[in-house]
Amino acid sequence: MSELRRVSRLYTPQPTSDGAGVKINRIIATRELDYLDPFLLLDHFGSDNPNDYIAGFPMHPHRGIETVTYMLKGSVTHRDSMGNVGTIHTGDIQWMTAGGGIMHEEMPHASADGMAGFQLWVNLPAKLKMTKPRYQEVAANNIPVVEKDGAKILVIAGEVEGVKGAVSEIYAEPSYLDVTLEAQKTFTHAIPRGHTVFAYLFAGNATFDDSGNAIASPMLAVFEDGDAVQIKAGDETARFILVSGKPLHESVARYGPFVMNTRAEIERAILDLRHGTFVWTEDRL
Numbered sequence: 001m002s003e004l005r006r007v008s009r010l011y012t013p014q015p016t017s018d019g020a021g022v023k024i025n026r027i028i029a030t031r032e033l034d035y036l037d038p039f040l041l042l043d044h045f046g047s048d049n050p051n052d053y054i055a056g057f058p059m060h061p062h063r064g065i066e067t068v069t070y071m072l073k074g075s076v077t078h079r080d081s082m083g084n085v086g087t088i089h090t091g092d093i094q095w096m097t098a099g100g101g102i103m104h105e106e107m108p109h110a111s112a113d114g115m116a117g118f119q120l121w122v123n124l125p126a127k128l129k130m131t132k133p134r135y136q137e138v139a140a141n142n143i144p145v146v147e148k149d150g151a152k153i154l155v156i157a158g159e160v161e162g163v164k165g166a167v168s169e170i171y172a173e174p175s176y177l178d179v180t181l182e183a184q185k186t187f188t189h190a191i192p193r194g195h196t197v198f199a200y201l202f203a204g205n206a207t208f209d210d211s212g213n214a215i216a217s218p219m220l221a222v223f224e225d226g227d228a229v230q231i232k233a234g235d236e237t238a239r240f241i242l243v244s245g246k247p248l249h250e251s252v253a254r255y256g257p258f259v260m261n262t263r264a265e266i267e268r269a270i271l272d273l274r275h276g277t278f279v280w281t282e283d284r285l
């Protein structure tokens with residue numbers, strides 16, 4: 001029999017700033033929720049005032065993780081040490097595997113409509129921490145959409161009703177859905193047992209399990225184990241991202257944009273950065 005997952009805990013996003021002063025709401029990587037294996041960080045960025053974001057994220061390193069950027073509106077130009085340059089726009093996804101070392105910048109453009117989106121960090125297992133960097137960039141019109149029973153589901157990763165997501169071959173076997181759910185409608189989604197699941201509600205209100213307690217946005221719900229989640233919109237349209245992934249159950253040594261398994265590996269990353277040997281190259285051991 002299928003068991004619905006219950007909410008284990010709710011978390012309110014924490015206003016903060018990062019990069020060169022970009023205002024963000026931090027959802028994971030807070031004092032209350034340091035790590036939700038395999039998810040290391042979730043930021044909801046966005047503002048209608050360019051002064052809140054225009055300074056962007058100048059050149060900075062990453063090692064040992066993947067970063068997933070999902071633009072809700074506006075555009076960001078990225079440039080990196082592998083020679084990639086590009087701009088992602090409203091609805092686009094960039095899934096970057098930093099692996100053994102990448103330097104990049106992420107610079108938003110001023111927009112009359114404002115700028116908003118999510119950045120999620122997914123941990124890599126020990127055996128892939130030093131892997132070759134990789135990008136999967138998906139334009140908005142290539143993200144599959146499933147419409148069912150009052151739900152509009154953008155399938156960024158994972159599978160809904162046999163429709164496979166735009167991003168694949170990710171170690172954590174993630175599901176990443178952007179769901180818009182009409183008032184009073186119910187959305188049910190199966191997730192493998194043992195996988196970590198969260199929903200971040202960013203519009204409207206909803207109930208996340210059968211407790212009957214309506215939750216107002218913005219709010220993060222983390223779920224207990226089970227076979228599926230069931231979310232019901234309240235008296236207005238709700239919108240949330242529903243994300244799941246396979247936990248690593250490995251030790252975590254973390255220092256800013258470096259996430260490794262041991263302190264020694266963090267020290268190595270710092271030394272590599274200092275000595276100009278940080279970025280991944282074909283001939284590096």
Ligand code: FE2
Pocket residue numbers: 057060062067104106
């Ligand atoms: Fe970055």
